[in-house]
Amino acid sequence: MMLKHKIAFLFVVYLVVFGLFNVYVAWREVSKTVTTEALRLGEDMGYFLSESLIEDILREDILSVQEKIEDFKKINPHVAYVYVISPEGKLLAHTFSNGFPRKLLNFNEPSKSPSIQTIITQEGRIHDVSLTLVPGIGGELHIGLREESILKVVNSAILNMMLLGILSVSVGGIVVLISMQAITKPIKELENGIEKVMRENYAHRLVIFTDDELGALTKAFNKMLEELETKNRHVREYIDKLKVTYRRLKRTMERYKALVESVGDGIISLSKDGVILSWNRSAEELTGIKRLEAVGKRIEEVLDIPDKPDAEGDLGVELSLQDKREKTSRRILKIFTRKLSNEGGEWMIILRDVTNEVIKDELNRKLSYYEQLINLGQLVAWIAHEVNTALTRIMLSAELLQIKCRDECIKARVEEMVSIVETCKHRIDDILKLARTSHGVERKLLDLAEVIDDSIKHCQARKSYSEGILVVKNYEYGRYFVFGDSFGLREVFENIILNAFQAMRDGGKLKIEIGEDREFMYVQISDTGVGIPEEYLKKIFEPFFTTKKREGCLGLGLSIANAIVKAHGGEILVESKVGEGSVFTVKLPRGLI
Amino acid sequence: MISREFIVTTTMVLLLFSILFYVYPPELGGDAILVDLNEIADTTVKQTTSNESVVYFGFDLRLGPKADVEIYAPLMDYLSAKTGKQFKIKYAETYEETQYYLASGIVSFAAIGPVSYVIAEEKYGNVIPLVVGLDSNGTPTYRAVIFTRPDSSIMKIKDLRNHSFAFGPFYSTQGHLIPRIMLEEAGIKIRDFKRYAYLESHQACAQAVISGLFDAGGMQDTLAYKLESKGLIRIIAVSKPYPRSMIAANKNVDLELLEKVKLALIELDPLGKDANLLDWSKTEFSGGFAEVDLEYYNVYFDLVRRFIQGEVS
Numbered sequence: 001m002m003l004k005h006k007i008a009f010l011f012v013v014y015l016v017v018f019g020l021f022n023v024y025v026a027w028r029e030v031s032k033t034v035t036t037e038a039l040r041l042g043e044d045m046g047y048f049l050s051e052s053l054i055e056d057i058l059r060e061d062i063l064s065v066q067e068k069i070e071d072f073k074k075i076n077p078h079v080a081y082v083y084v085i086s087p088e089g090k091l092l093a094h095t096f097s098n099g100f101p102r103k104l105l106n107f108n109e110p111s112k113s114p115s116i117q118t119i120i121t122q123e124g125r126i127h128d129v130s131l132t133l134v135p136g137i138g139g140e141l142h143i144g145l146r147e148e149s150i151l152k153v154v155n156s157a158i159l160n161m162m163l164l165g166i167l168s169v170s171v172g173g174i175v176v177l178i179s180m181q182a183i184t185k186p187i188k189e190l191e192n193g194i195e196k197v198m199r200e201n202y203a204h205r206l207v208i209f210t211d212d213e214l215g216a217l218t219k220a221f222n223k224m225l226e227e228l229e230t231k232n233r234h235v236r237e238y239i240d241k242l243k244v245t246y247r248r249l250k251r252t253m254e255r256y257k258a259l260v261e262s263v264g265d266g267i268i269s270l271s272k273d274g275v276i277l278s279w280n281r282s283a284e285e286l287t288g289i290k291r292l293e294a295v296g297k298r299i300e301e302v303l304d305i306p307d308k309p310d311a312e313g314d315l316g317v318e319l320s321l322q323d324k325r326e327k328t329s330r331r332i333l334k335i336f337t338r339k340l341s342n343e344g345g346e347w348m349i350i351l352r353d354v355t356n357e358v359i360k361d362e363l364n365r366k367l368s369y370y371e372q373l374i375n376l377g378q379l380v381a382w383i384a385h386e387v388n389t390a391l392t393r394i395m396l397s398a399e400l401l402q403i404k405c406r407d408e409c410i411k412a413r414v415e416e417m418v419s420i421v422e423t424c425k426h427r428i429d430d431i432l433k434l435a436r437t438s439h440g441v442e443r444k445l446l447d448l449a450e451v452i453d454d455s456i457k458h459c460q461a462r463k464s465y466s467e468g469i470l471v472v473k474n475y476e477y478g479r480y481f482v483f484g485d486s487f488g489l490r491e492v493f494e495n496i497i498l499n500a501f502q503a504m505r506d507g508g509k510l511k512i513e514i515g516e517d518r519e520f521m522y523v524q525i526s527d528t529g530v531g532i533p534e535e536y537l538k539k540i541f542e543p544f545f546t547t548k549k550r551e552g553c554l555g556l557g558l559s560i561a562n563a564i565v566k567a568h569g570g571e572i573l574v575e576s577k578v579g580e581g582s583v584f585t586v587k588l589p590r591g592l593i
Numbered sequence: 594m595i596s597r598e599f600i601v602t603t604t605m606v607l608l609l610f611s612i613l614f615y616v617y618p619p620e621l622g623g624d625a626i627l628v629d630l631n632e633i634a635d636t637t638v639k640q641t642t643s644n645e646s647v648v649y650f651g652f653d654l655r656l657g658p659k660a661d662v663e664i665y666a667p668l669m670d671y672l673s674a675k676t677g678k679q680f681k682i683k684y685a686e687t688y689e690e691t692q693y694y695l696a697s698g699i700v701s702f703a704a705i706g707p708v709s710y711v712i713a714e715e716k717y718g719n720v721i722p723l724v725v726g727l728d729s730n731g732t733p734t735y736r737a738v739i740f741t742r743p744d745s746s747i748m749k750i751k752d753l754r755n756h757s758f759a760f761g762p763f764y765s766t767q768g769h770l771i772p773r774i775m776l777e778e779a780g781i782k783i784r785d786f787k788r789y790a791y792l793e794s795h796q797a798c799a800q801a802v803i804s805g806l807f808d809a810g811g812m813q814d815t816l817a818y819k820l821e822s823k824g825l826i827r828i829i830a831v832s833k834p835y836p837r838s839m840i841a842a843n844k845n846v847d848l849e850l851l852e853k854v855k856l857a858l859i860e861l862d863p864l865g866k867d868a869n870l871l872d873w874s875k876t877e878f879s880g881g882f883a884e885v886d887l888e889y890y891n892v893y894f895d896l897v898r899r900f901i902q903g904e905v906s
Contacts, residue, residue, distance in 0.1 A: 009598070009599060010602075013602050013603070013606065016606065017606050017609075020606070020610055024610070024613060024614070051659075054658065054659045054662060055658050055659050058658045058659075058662065058684040058686075059658070059686065085639060087681065089638055089639035089640075090637060090638050090639070091634075091637035091638070091639075096630070098630070098631065098633065099633035099634070100633065100634045100637065101628060101629065101630045101631075101632055101633065101634065102632050102633060102634040102635070103626075103628045103629070103632065104628065104634075105634050105636070105637075105639055106639055106640050112670070117626070118624070118625040118626075119625060119626055119627070119628040120625050120626070120627050120628065121627075121628050121629070121630050122629070122630055122631070123630065125625060134662060134666075134682075135662070135663070135666035135667075136662055136665055136666025136667070136668075136669040136670070136680075136681065136682040137662065137666070137681055137682045137683075137684065138681055
């Protein structure tokens with residue numbers, strides 16, 4: 001809506017509002033005037049009439065009263081009716097031609113002053129004015145005044161008022177229309193000026209038409225334009241400087257970005273709350289996690305870091321990750337944290353690939369261990385050889401003494417001594433076997449089925465172990481050949497089978513089967529014995545580890561077996577479940593190693 | 594397109610005027626009621642409330658019905674306000690009627706002259722004087738005058754012989770009794786007049802003399818002095834002072850009401866705070882009222898028997 005239309009609209013609204021208000025006030029005033037006028041007129045008439053009636057009333061000359069009120073009505077055209085009620089409440093006289101209306105008998109009683117009540121009748125609206133007929137005595141005198149007669153007096157005034165109102169509105173409207181043009185011209189100019197400013201034409205200046213508030217506004221607008229022009233120039237200069245700075249910053253940022261991307265370490269920047277902000281190419285390569293997958297997530301969700309990176313320094317964590325390119329190998333990463341010296345409290349995590357260093361350290365450690373082991377083996381072998389020689393002599397002497405001695409008591413003692421020496425010899429043989437494995441094994445082509453059968457027979461010869469046990473063989477002769485040491489491998493299978501027998505003291509089933517693939521032969525020995533607890537599985541191949549110390553076991557059987565198989569280039573795999581049994585798989589290479 | 598301002602403004606204006614017209618409807622003449630003029634009443638008597646609380650007040654006609662009613666009407670309002678009872682005038686056309694109304698209790702109180710009191714008391718024996726009227730000097734007495742026209746040749750009472758004479762009402766103290774005493778004292782009998790008459794009021798008496806119907810007349814002093822000051826009459830004789838008119842009461846009136854009325858009348862101050870209550874100059878108590886003993890009016894009993902009752906009898 002245009003401003004001039006708004007002003008015109010407001011003018012019309014105000015005109016209507018005040019017009020209506022004036023009409024309302026005039027209406028009320030007319031209403032009040034009519035009532036007041038009727039009361040005044042009725043009061044005057046009433047006093048005049050009552051004066052003339054008093055003596056007739058006092059003398060109860062009703063005919064005179066009737067005559068006087070009829071005469072009174074005749075000479076007063078405003079009067080619709082007159083009636084008189086005596087002090088005793090009796091209707092004395094009235095001017096109604098068809099009888100006295102019922103409703104007017106107990107109606108509009110006067111108090112000390114005259115009373116007025118408007119009634120609506122068949123003859124129109126009538127104002128009934130009542131007054132005391134004879135002061136001090138009582139009685140009522142009612143005069144009915146026609147409203148139309150009274151309105152005639154005020155009608156001309158109302159008409160004049162309305163005409164004046166219409167004239168005022170018309171003149172006011174014309175004045176407003178003319179004024180509107182004068183008022184809106186500078187505003188239109190202002191509007192044009194604003195449109196030009198919006199098109200960035202700050203050089204435009206408005207024409208000042210008047211010295212009033214609009215003129216002041218136009219001047220202020222022109223001043224504002226001047227300031228805008230100056231500030232616009234400054235802003236442009238500032239923007240140019242900003243652009244140069246921006247380009248420099250951009251180049252610097254690109255350099256840094258290239259730097260970060262080119263380093264071998266993984267660099268990850270984090271927000272104060274641990275959310276990943278950036279993830280360089282090396283981080284992608286080291287972790288196998290793409291930048292898009294990592295950025296925006298919390299570091300704990302992406303990398304399994306045990307400690308929170310909230311302290312500067314070396315976390316001392318070596319993160320072991322599967323290398324996605326080479327699935328068989330793993331990467332070992334070292335993690336450093338650094339706090340960035342910016343206001344946001346951001347952090348940086350550096351991932352360094354230390355896989356080669358760790359492997360190197362481990363190899364060196366193993367090499368050293370093996371060297372010590374070889375030396376220790378040679379020493380043990382020499383000691384065992386010396387002890388064994390001495391034991392052989394003791395044994396020969398003891399057996400000789402046993403033959404020649406007649407004393408049963410001494411004979412029994414010697415027999416015990418021979419037994420102890422035999423046990424010692426067996427133990428030393430075991431140690432020698434273990435030591436010999438470190439020097440390598442003697443190899444020749446062997447039929448595995450034959451070796452296994454010899455082992456089973458040898459074990460079954462020890463009745464105390466094999467009773468109640470069903471042995472199931474699932475292999476055939478002449479099919480599974482390996483290059484190996486027959487005594488060594490027999491030792492291996494005997495150890496495993498004897499352990500199985502010992503695990504099935506209450507009977508069970510021992511199943512032996514042979515399998516192969518392109519590289520290896522697999523001898524699987526499974527029993528239904530008591531099984532091996534999980535915490536022992538890793539230790540069973542360690543020398544001197546045994547759960548049967550009370551039975552005199554030294555704990556070297558499986559160590560020897562493992563050493564023999566390893567010396568053949570194979571390995572022993574164990575699976576076991578407590579209460580269900582164990583499965584030992586001896587894996588041997590097919591060809592000559 | 595109609596703007597929001599238009600809708601808001603129009604709504605507000607309409608709402609404002611709706612409230613205004615609802616709260617103050619500009620109805621001409623207030624709340625009008627419907628009256629069917631053809632519905633005729635089957636009775637001509639109003640349903641009025643009981644008259645038990647109305648106390649009627651009578652008076653001796655002095656200046657005429659209308660003038661007297663106009664005098665006593667404000668006094669009724671005053672007494673109503675003071676006593677809590679509704680006081681109304683009971684108009685009586687004659688002195689005898691007033692005496693009867695008072696003695697019989699139709700009216701409880703009445704403004705009467707000493708003659709009416711004496712006759713009512715002697716005839717019915719049921720009336721007591723309550724208060725006596727005072728003149729503007731506070732005196733509880735009044736006088737009567739004998740007057741002629743200003744151009745009359747009659748200069749003294751004795752000159753009245755063989756002239757016509759107008760009295761006031763027969764039972765008027767100032768209009769009849771006292772002038773009779775004055776005439777008697779001057780040696781004039783009523784049979785010495787060429788003719789005489791008893792007129793209905795003091796005004797009528799004055800009018801009759803001024804108009805030439807009678808050569809002389811007897812009337813109350815207050816009105817006479819007023820007329821003389823205007824040059825309408827000439828006073829040829831003034832009487833001795835006699836006890837003034839009174840407000841009398843019926844003996845059976847409730848004592849409490851009696852005391853209230855007496856107190857209210859004594860408290861009236863026509864020369865001060867109550868000066869505008871009524872036209873005191875037209876009354877017999879322009880100075881208010883004073884308490885009175887029963888014996889105060891004893892002087893009148895013999896005079897009434899001689900001049901009033903004797904005449905009547």
